[in-house]
Amino acid sequence: MLESDVYKRMIHAREKMSKSHKKIANYLIEHHETAPFLTASKLAKNVKVGEATVIRFAFFLNYRGYPDLQRHLQEALQRKMTSAEVLARTTDEDNFTENVVREVLGDDIQNMKQTLNQVDTAVFEQVVNEMIKAKRIYIIAYRSATSIGTFLEFYLDLILQNTEMIHQADGVSEHLLDITKDDLVIGLGFSRYTRRTVEVLKYVKQSDAKTVVITDHLLSPLVPYGDYKLVATTEINSFIDSFAAPMSIASALITALTRAEHVKVEKRLKELEGLWETFDVFYD
Amino acid sequence: MLESDVYKRMIHAREKMSKSHKKIANYLIEHHETAPFLTASKLAKNVKVGEATVIRFAFFLNYRGYPDLQRHLQEALQRKMTSAEVLARTTDEDNFTENVVREVLGDDIQNMKQTLNQVDTAVFEQVVNEMIKAKRIYIIAYRSATSIGTFLEFYLDLILQNTEMIHQADGVSEHLLDITKDDLVIGLGFSRYTRRTVEVLKYVKQSDAKTVVITDHLLSPLVPYGDYKLVATTEINSFIDSFAAPMSIASALITALTRAEHVKVEKRLKELEGLWETFDVFYD
DNA sequence: ATTTTTATGAAATATTTATTTCATTTTATG
DNA sequence: CATAAAATGAAATAAATATTTCATAAAAAT
Structure with a gap:
């Protein structure tokens, strides 16, 4: 089974990683707020590995390429942001508009967020x-x-x-x-x-x-x-x-x-x- | 004087904007969580303007190019995000006025839920x-x-x-x-x-x-x-x-x-x- | 209404970024 | 300590993305 969350995927595959791959994973985890915005070459430079190794890392985690990995890292960051809200959020599942009150209250909760x-x-x-x-x-x-x-x-x-x-x-x-x-x-x-x-x-x-x-x-x-x-x-x-x-x-x-x-x-x-x-x- | 915050810069220049530029500004403000990750061409497509106009918009705001504008949008988003994280940690202990808005909005979201x-x-x-x-x-x-x-x-x-x-x-x-x-x-x-x-x-x-x-x-x-x-x-x-x-x-x-x-x-x-x-x- | 100015998007070009190749190094194994 | 297997980075190539050009359209000025 393939893990959907990037970080979980990394942790899961941690044992199978080479030295350089571990260095990359480490960097991504430690700099989870900035790393998702780096280009492959800049990431390579920061981690002090070759550019190609970064690309291979993306493939290694079963992504279609570096941009794909990058997209997932960015999305994970955004999810974290919303979950960081103090409030337990309404599960978006119950947001289908069963009727108007719920719809409007739901919209307004979004507005307030x-x-x-x-x-x-x-x-x-x-x-x-x-x-x-x-x-x-x-x-x-x-x-x-x-x-x-x-x-x-x-x-x-x-x-x-x-x-x-x-x-x-x-x-x-x-x-x-x-x-x-x-x-x-x-x-x-x-x-x-x-x-x-x-x-x-x-x-x-x-x-x-x-x-x-x-x-x-x-x-x-x-x-x-x-x-x-x-x-x-x-x-x-x-x-x-x-x-x-x-x-x-x-x-x-x-x-x-x-x-x-x-x-x-x-x-x-x-x-x-x-x-x-x-x-x-x-x-x- | 040049404003450092992208959004403030946009507001400041609002009057001097052409129709298309306003559309772009609008989109960036309304989609401030997703827009910073779009490429120039995707943004252009979403806003329904030409790609060149998006580039011009970046220059118009005195950035060195689209990637520069994009970087600033991403940084602004991160600043907000981290301040949301800070909030997650601060409990009701400190009642400084700065946090009152967030506290009340948070309580009200609870009320609405x-x-x-x-x-x-x-x-x-x-x-x-x-x-x-x-x-x-x-x-x-x-x-x-x-x-x-x-x-x-x-x-x-x-x-x-x-x-x-x-x-x-x-x-x-x-x-x-x-x-x-x-x-x-x-x-x-x-x-x-x-x-x-x-x-x-x-x-x-x-x-x-x-x-x-x-x-x-x-x-x-x-x-x-x-x-x-x-x-x-x-x-x-x-x-x-x-x-x-x-x-x-x-x-x-x-x-x-x-x-x-x-x-x-x-x-x-x-x-x-x-x-x-x-x-x-x-x-x- | 007509001219001038300004803004626009499609296409061409330039630049940046990602991926592949390949010679070399490192690591694992007997 | 050989030797095979795996991993690596520099450089070449491919792909994606940004910028410029230019003909045309829209606005503003006359």
């Missing part, structure tokens, strides 16, 4: 810092994106008391006049980007306020107007976008903010707790 | 049927749950023109008086359940309207008042709940509805498309 993989944690951290520093925070979100905007506005205003969303209006909101360089503007826009969102952000960028855009793609029209860009994938097989991933990013922003400022936030929440109790806001 | 596993597809289908049958749809959502309510209201009203959300108000909304047995009421409530949500649902149940509750737990106080119950897990390690999973359920509801009623919906969307064009709602 992709978002997790491509998120730039340094940028995220900077955004949290800007939120802490900001005198006022303005949120720009129109049409469907309002949902995410509402969520952010609710919690940011709860915690910081300095946040408001600029609502869809016929004319341009008067609030835009008030924005100064000490403020932070968060723009939310996803595929079928609403023109007004782009225009407002463009206008805002003229004042010296810092801007954050949360969008679905690095080539989105909002990107040019964001000092910081957070990308959350929203693609599902539907005429709408799904905002699961942006929602998660929003939750992460609020969570990070409260952790960074936990002393202030705890004080504030204690006060609120009293208020909520007085007005019997929650069910228990 | 759990939601996927426990969702009752039969109930989901029934809910979609009730939405189709309903004369009017009312959405009850207060405080943070408003975000999900907004999303549902936006699209349901877009498609069916018979949906509204009952907003948080000091007194009880007058809309409640209008609810009849032909209507559908969707209640949204998650942990720290707002008392008013429960009360309003309780009241609604006295009329003979059908009710759906979307909540985070089968023991939630909303459950007794729902003819249909959809459970979406929202737990993250934070003082807030994350609504990624409920958002995905909402997207699924709208998607299922549009698929079931695609003739009507397509007609409606066609009309809207004209309106949107007239008022130049979308960018591009």
